[in-house]
Amino acid sequence: MTAYQLNVNGQRRDVNVDPSTPLLWVLREELRMTGTKYGCGISACGACTVHFGGAATRSCVLPVSAVGDRPVVTIEAIGRDPVGRAVQGAWVERDVVQCGYCQSGQIMSAVALLKAKPDPTDANIEEAMGGNLCRCATYVRIREAIRNASKQLK
Amino acid sequence: MRAFNARTDLHLNRRSFLRASAAAAGGLLVSFYLDLPALAQEGNPPPKVYPPDAFVRVGPDGRIVISINRLEFGQGVSTGLPMIVADEMDADWSQVQAELAPAADVYRDPLFGIQMTGGSASIANSFQQYRELGARTRAMLVAAAADRWSVAPNQCRTANSVVYGPGNRSTRYAELAEDAARKPVPDKVRLKNPSDFKIIGKPVRRLDGAAKCDGSQKFGLDFDLPGMKIAVVARPPVFGGRVKGFDDKEARGIAGVRDVFEIPLAKGTGVAVVAERFWAAKQARDRLKVEWDLSGVERPDTSELRSRYKKLARTAGKAAVSRGDEKAMGRIPAASRIVAEYEFPYLAHAAMEPLNATIRFDGDRAEAWIPTQFQTLDQAAIGAILGLKPEQVALHTEYAGGAFGRRGSVDLDVPRETAAVAKAVRGTPIKLVWTREDDMQGGRYRPMFVHRVEVGIGKDDMPAAWKHVVVGQSFMIGSGNPFEPFLVKDGVDVLTVEGTADTRYSIPNFHVSAHHPTVNVPVLAWRSVGYTHNSFVMETLIDELAVRAKTDPIAYRLKLLDPGARKQRAVLTLLQQQSGWRNKLPRGHAVGIACSQYHDTAVACAVDVSIVDKRPRIHRATVAIDCGLAVNPLSVESQVQGGLGFGLSQLMANGAITLKDGQVEQSNFNDFRPPYIADAPVAIDVHIVPSAEAPTGAGEPPVPVISPAVVNALARLTGKRYRSLPLVSL
Numbered sequence: 001m002t003a004y005q006l007n008v009n010g011q012r013r014d015v016n017v018d019p020s021t022p023l024l025w026v027l028r029e030e031l032r033m034t035g036t037k038y039g040c041g042i043s044a045c046g047a048c049t050v051h052f053g054g055a056a057t058r059s060c061v062l063p064v065s066a067v068g069d070r071p072v073v074t075i076e077a078i079g080r081d082p083v084g085r086a087v088q089g090a091w092v093e094r095d096v097v098q099c100g101y102c103q104s105g106q107i108m109s110a111v112a113l114l115k116a117k118p119d120p121t122d123a124n125i126e127e128a129m130g131g132n133l134c135r136c137a138t139y140v141r142i143r144e145a146i147r148n149a150s151k152q153l154k
Numbered sequence: 155m156r157a158f159n160a161r162t163d164l165h166l167n168r169r170s171f172l173r174a175s176a177a178a179a180g181g182l183l184v185s186f187y188l189d190l191p192a193l194a195q196e197g198n199p200p201p202k203v204y205p206p207d208a209f210v211r212v213g214p215d216g217r218i219v220i221s222i223n224r225l226e227f228g229q230g231v232s233t234g235l236p237m238i239v240a241d242e243m244d245a246d247w248s249q250v251q252a253e254l255a256p257a258a259d260v261y262r263d264p265l266f267g268i269q270m271t272g273g274s275a276s277i278a279n280s281f282q283q284y285r286e287l288g289a290r291t292r293a294m295l296v297a298a299a300a301d302r303w304s305v306a307p308n309q310c311r312t313a314n315s316v317v318y319g320p321g322n323r324s325t326r327y328a329e330l331a332e333d334a335a336r337k338p339v340p341d342k343v344r345l346k347n348p349s350d351f352k353i354i355g356k357p358v359r360r361l362d363g364a365a366k367c368d369g370s371q372k373f374g375l376d377f378d379l380p381g382m383k384i385a386v387v388a389r390p391p392v393f394g395g396r397v398k399g400f401d402d403k404e405a406r407g408i409a410g411v412r413d414v415f416e417i418p419l420a421k422g423t424g425v426a427v428v429a430e431r432f433w434a435a436k437q438a439r440d441r442l443k444v445e446w447d448l449s450g451v452e453r454p455d456t457s458e459l460r461s462r463y464k465k466l467a468r469t470a471g472k473a474a475v476s477r478g479d480e481k482a483m484g485r486i487p488a489a490s491r492i493v494a495e496y497e498f499p500y501l502a503h504a505a506m507e508p509l510n511a512t513i514r515f516d517g518d519r520a521e522a523w524i525p526t527q528f529q530t531l532d533q534a535a536i537g538a539i540l541g542l543k544p545e546q547v548a549l550h551t552e553y554a555g556g557a558f559g560r561r562g563s564v565d566l567d568v569p570r571e572t573a574a575v576a577k578a579v580r581g582t583p584i585k586l587v588w589t590r591e592d593d594m595q596g597g598r599y600r601p602m603f604v605h606r607v608e609v610g611i612g613k614d615d616m617p618a619a620w621k622h623v624v625v626g627q628s629f630m631i632g633s634g635n636p637f638e639p640f641l642v643k644d645g646v647d648v649l650t651v652e653g654t655a656d657t658r659y660s661i662p663n664f665h666v667s668a669h670h671p672t673v674n675v676p677v678l679a680w681r682s683v684g685y686t687h688n689s690f691v692m693e694t695l696i697d698e699l700a701v702r703a704k705t706d707p708i709a710y711r712l713k714l715l716d717p718g719a720r721k722q723r724a725v726l727t728l729l730q731q732q733s734g735w736r737n738k739l740p741r742g743h744a745v746g747i748a749c750s751q752y753h754d755t756a757v758a759c760a761v762d763v764s765i766v767d768k769r770p771r772i773h774r775a776t777v778a779i780d781c782g783l784a785v786n787p788l789s790v791e792s793q794v795q796g797g798l799g800f801g802l803s804q805l806m807a808n809g810a811i812t813l814k815d816g817q818v819e820q821s822n823f824n825d826f827r828p829p830y831i832a833d834a835p836v837a838i839d840v841h842i843v844p845s846a847e848a849p850t851g852a853g854e855p856p857v858p859v860i861s862p863a864v865v866n867a868l869a870r871l872t873g874k875r876y877r878s879l880p881l882v883s884l
Contacts (some may be wrong), residue, residue, distance in 0.1 A: 016408060019435065025433045035369015037555070038432075039506050039588045044823035047506060049784060075369035091367045095359045095788055098796055099228030100366030101373060101506040102548020102556025126832045133823060135506050135556045136228045138605035138792070139834040 007069050008033075009077035025050045026064050027074060035104050035109035039133065044056035046132030049105035050074050055090040056112035056128075075104035083153060098136035110146050118120050119150055133140045189409060189852045209255075209284075210239060212292045216315060216328035217668040218243075219251045221259035223280065225271040225527050225561065226254060226362065227505075227554035228796070229853045230789035235276050235284050235358045237786055241353040242346060243295070245327070247652045248317035248537065252361050257529035257549035268531040268636055272562055272679070274753065275853030277785055282848050289343040297340075298333035299325050304532040307434065309660025348783070357788035357799040362553075374525035374552035375510045375587065380467040382512065382583040383412060383577045386435040386592075387424045388442050391797045392816035393597055393674050394421040394451045401443040408441065410434035420450075426575045432587055442515055452674035453816025457619065459602060459673065460497060463625040467495065467606035471623055471667035472645040474655045478663035482619040486610035494607045494695060497878040498687040499624075499810030501600035501680055501803060502826055507555025508593045509568050512582035513576040515540050520576070524569055525554030527562030531636075532569040539573040558800065559679035564633040569674075594826055599811055600680030601627040603650070610663075613781045615703035616714055618662040622653050624688070629672040645670075649679065651678075652682065653688025653858065658719035658751060659696065675813065681800055682857035685752050689858035690804075690865075690879070693748040698875060699867040706868070707747040708758075721756035721780040722749055724843045728778035730839045734772065740764075743773065746867030748859040754850035755781040759798070759859040763867035768862050768884055770836040777859070780843035781819045782850040791840040799834045799857030805861050809880035 006013045008031065015030045022041075027033045027050070036059060040049030043058035050059045051073040058070075078084030087110050097103045106129065113120055113128035120128070125146055134142070212221040219238050226232040232252035240250050243476065257262045261269045265279045292312055297316035300307040302325070310319045315327040327334075348354075364372040390396065402414040402425075410430035417426045425444055429435035483491070502618040511521040513536065520540050528530050529551055534544045554561055561568070600656040603626035612618030628647035630638050641648045646668045648655070655666050680686060700710035706729050715722055726749055742764045749758040762774040779792050784790045803809055803862045814821045820826040865876040872884055 001450070006857055018437075020437070021431075023434045025431065028376075029431045029437060032378065033369070034372065034378075037373075038508065040823045042590075042822050042824060045506070047589075053807070056387045065549070079368055081325070088364075088367045092359065092363045094604045095362055095363055095792065097228075097366040098230070098362065098792055099506065099556040101364065103366050104369050107367060122836070126616065131830070133506065133828060134832055135504060135800065135828060137796045137802075137829060138836055139799060139829075140795050140838045141792075141834075142831065 004064055004067065005069065006067055007071045009073055011072070015062055015064070019063060021064045022060050023050070023062045023064055024059040024065055027059065033074055033079040037101055037104055043130070045102070046105040046109060047102045049132065051108060051112060053133055056109050062149070075108060078108065078111055079101070083114050085137065086149045086153050087111050087114065087145070090145040090152065094141050094145040094148060096138050096140055096141040096145050102132060102134045106134065106142055108141070110149070111144065112148055114153065118153060120146065122154065197320065197735055201361055206483070209287050209365055210243070212291070212295070212327055212331040212334070214328055214331060216246070216249050216326060217251060218245050218249050218315070218327070219253050221253050221255040221261070223255050223263070223269065223524065224276045225551055225554055225557065227271070227525070227553040227557040227561070229276065230360055230792060231271070231276045232356060232362060232787065234785050234789060235280060236361065237353045237358055238281060238284040239288035241351050242285045243292040244314065244851050247353055247358070249315060249359070254551040254553065256551060259530070259534040268528070270562065271351050271527045272559070274755065274853040274855060277463040279851045281785070285303040285345050286343060289345050290339055293340045293343050294334040294337040295330050295740070297337045298330040300496040300883045302333070320681045325374050341586070354785050355783060355787070358786050359788065361432045367409040371553060372567045373507050374512070374523065375555070377512050377523045377552060378587065379583040382585055383428050383430060383579070384432045384435045385418065385426050385572070385584050386432070386439045386589065387426045387571060387586065388439050388444050389419060389424045389592065389596070390422050390446050390448070392451050392453050393676060394450050396423045396447045398445040398447040400425050400445065404441040405438035408434050408438040411438045411637070413579060414442070415578055417571065417578065419568055426578070428575065428579060428584065429625055431487035433594045435587070436589060439607060448816070448871065451816070454673050455815060456500070456602065456812045460604065462671070463604035464600070465496065466669045467604045467623045468672065469623070471625070471669040473662055473665070473667050474646045474651045475666040477665070480663070481666055482663035483608060483610045483621055484868055486619060490611040491543050492609045492611070492695070492698065494609070494877055496687070496691050498606040499812065499880060500601040500602045500675065501809070502811050502820070503558040503560035503593050503680055504594060504823070504826065504828055505554070505556030505558055505560055507618045508590055509560070509588040509596070510586060510598070511568050511572040512583060512585040515576040515580050517580055519544065519629070520546060522549045522569065524549060524551050525552040525557070525561055526569065527557055528566065532566055535566040536569050536573040539570060540577055558681040559683070560598060563678050564629055564635045565596070565676065590823070591821045594653045594821050597676035598678040599675065600620040600686060601629065601677040605687065605691045607691060609699070611699065611702070615699070615705070617661045617699060618658070620661045620665065622666045624654065624668045625652055625671065626664070627673055627675070627677045629665055629679070631670060647683045651688065652684035652752065654713065655693055655706055657692055658715045658716045658722055659692070659714045668756065670778050674816070676882045682854040685750060685858035686801070686804065689748070690862045692858070693750065693862035694865060694875065694877070697869070711747070711749055719751070721754070721843070722751050724760070724780045725749065725756045725758040727779040728841050728843055729758040729776065732778060732839070733776040735762065736760060744870035746863040746865065748866060750855070752855035752858065755779065755852060755855035757794070757855045757859050759863045761860070761866055761867055763871070765868070765884060767809070770868055770881070772864060772884070773837070774827070775860070776841070777838060777856065778800035778841045778843065779852065779856065780845060780853065781852045782844050782845050782847040784852070785849055787842055790842055793852040794856040798838060801857040801860035802829045802833060802864070805864060805881045805883055807880060839871050860866070
């Protein structure tokens with residue numbers, strides 16, 4: 001076990017865990033922030049997506065030992081960000097979710113996309129969202145919600 | 155056809171009664187008790203931790219909490235059922251909340267007789283039930299107001315959670331709730347005329363929408379209790395294998411590991427690791443050295459199975475349908491016959507939330523928190539393992555991150571494994587977590603199938619004779635599932651031939667039979683069950699016949715459909731009207747059509763497809779659905795859009811579960827790849843046939859149409875017919 005000081009959602013959080021523990025499980029089990037989801041454990045589904053140093057990152061394959069003091073932002077705090085708030089609002093407005101399990105990850109990927117490309121093309125959307133699996137296949141509404149959020153942010 | 159009457163005076167069924175009582179927190183509580191043999195409510199005091207057995211709770215603060223007798227796994231039932239109650243009780247929708255009901259006899263499906271979620275039946279089977287609950291609740295609130303004002307109830311009207319009486323009097327439901335709870339439950343109640351519906355039939359956003367966008371929605375896997383430990387299980391490499399011995403020295407060396415022991419599985423045995431945290435449990439499980447006893451265990455191989463199934467398909471199976479003259483085929487010239495052989499692989503459900511369950515066993519009682527499709531069956535299975543009566547197991551229904559059939563396995567594998575672990579560590583709450591790999595390799599798949607069909611075409615270009623053999627495992631035969639006696643007829647499992655046997659195409663000489671080989675791979679229902687493969691076969695062959703007849707595929711289907719196939723005719727006609735784009739396709743694009751009726755819901759679909767990077771690119775899908783009254787059209791649209799995406803799973807290049815020497819070859823989303831955003835249709839427009847008939851379900855019916863529609867379009871682009879799934883190459 002090793003002590004780490006993490007910067008999660010703007011707060012310093014102290015944890016004492018095995019260095020190999022993925023950030024996902026630190027968030028879920030040490031910090032009890034369960035909005036970030038376990039889907040595959042091999043960065044193949046995107047359910048665990050967080051922002052790490054501002055970039056959409058799969059937390060299931062990021063060992064806590066590699067996190068350092070770079071800021072981590074999760075679904076629980078993304079609404080404090082104007083782009084995050086717009087995306088969440090667009091999601092609710094278009095009634096995107098079904099089971100909802102993948103949607104934390106979808107929203108984190110969409111926010112990162114709109115921060116980098118405020119006016120994304122269809123190709124940009126497919127590329128940025130291409131690794132986020134949704135078994136309920138809410139993809140059509142995800143596309144619409146991203147376009148709506150983009151319009152709203154203009 | 156379940157039609158509901160415009161105005162119904164309801165007499166309570168002799169075998170049911172209503173009971174109203176004051177809720178602990180104050181307020182009105184209406185429960186609907188069914189007088190079923192296993193009920194015996196009077197004899198069993200409710201367990202301490204149960205919320206009251208209730209469907210409607212009107213709080214003093216105005217909140218109205220509706221209990222959902224189902225699992226919410228994405229289909230939107232926790233919005234749809236409250237809409238029904240709220241409309242009949244004239245509730246203020248902004249105050250309505252949903253709560254998933256625990257396991258209790260009162261929450262049994264009124265038609266199926268067990269508490270369950272499946273068959274797209276939640277709204278269909280509970281529509282009347284929830285309307286009555288809403289109407290009775292309203293009547294009791296009105297009675298309370300009328301008493302207070304000394305007026306007759308019929309002098310009062312209601313709207314938006316307020317009762318209005320003569321002389322501008324009004325009182326909010328919240329203020330009436332306690333008085334109303336003391337009123338007798340009316341045995342007769344008048345339901346609304348559907349033209350007076352204010353909520354039912356309107357597009358309503360999900361009640362769980364916001365919580366699922368900010369991370370606050372808790373799923374089964376998020377459940378936590380003080381002192382809870384995590385269990386991960388090492389399962390045998392071949393289904394049914396048993397632990398011969400294991401070395402857990404290294405595993406126990408992982409910090410946080412509390413215990414390692416053998417447990418019985420639904421098939422064979424495994425080794426459970428109990429730890430403080432998931433990561434420790436998984437690290438330890440990966441370091442276990444287990445010696446497996448695989449003696450006497452069949453080790454299936456899918457390539458061998460395929461040849462075996464193909465051989466079987468050349469012989470007639472047990473008859474599912476025998477209509478007309480079996481010798482008719484012989485009179486049709488060879489040039490007018492098509493022989494087609496189809497292959498379908500095993501498919502994993504691969505719901506986003508890996509399987510899990512939490513159980514605390516205290517010796518004389520247990521409590522369970524499970525995202526499950528079978529609450530009462532789980533309760534009994536857990537009780538049996540722990541030596542408890544079902545009612546000593548308090549089971550809470552957790553929100554599920556998808557299921558598609560997997561959380562309703564016939565052998566109840568997940569709750570049973572969890573109970574086995576909980577039993578060994580009595581007093582400690584245990585959350586059993588299946589890793590993605592466990593889930594992917596854990597069986598309970600959509601079975602593998604081979605179909606062999608011979609079609610004889612008549613002089614009118616219509617099929618005159620049809621001989622169809624289906625080969626594949628039955629998950630019902632011998633399962634002991636309560637539905638087995640209804641679904642297995644003369645040795646044929648209806649669930650393997652549905653979509654063919656019940657076709658509404660008029661084929662005069664029609665013979666369908668089935669073989670159900672026994673294979674050591676546990677299998678299960680997968681969203682839309684038998685239609686996943688049968689509709690594919692039917693709809694691709696019908697398309698082939700339409701092409702041979704040089705007839706528009708919609709017109710051909712309309713001509714071939716039985717005149718009584720009202721719903722399929724309605725959706726095809728609506729599709730025809732709504733898919734004008736079919737006539738102005740860009741170069742390199744083609745259209746594909748398919749139509750299917752799952753139980754009482756019909757769906758027709760047109761897709762615009764081109765080939766990009768050797769894969770189908772679906773630019774657009776237009777869908778028409780007739781599901782009776784669409785209680786929530788926004789939700790029906792969701793289910794259609796999502797159902798199409800789910801149905802595409804079987805076209806994905808890496809969309810098969812295969813076995814070699816008994817071992818599943820895929821393990822995660824890197825080698826079993828369901829559709830991602832670029833694989834799904836870019837746009838889907840959904841058109842609902844206007845209907846005042848009873849709702850018939852929308853969750854599964856859209857699934858079967860998409861894959862035949864797409865390959866029908868591909869056939870136009872490449873000239874090839876695609877009869878072997880998954881679609882590895884074009």
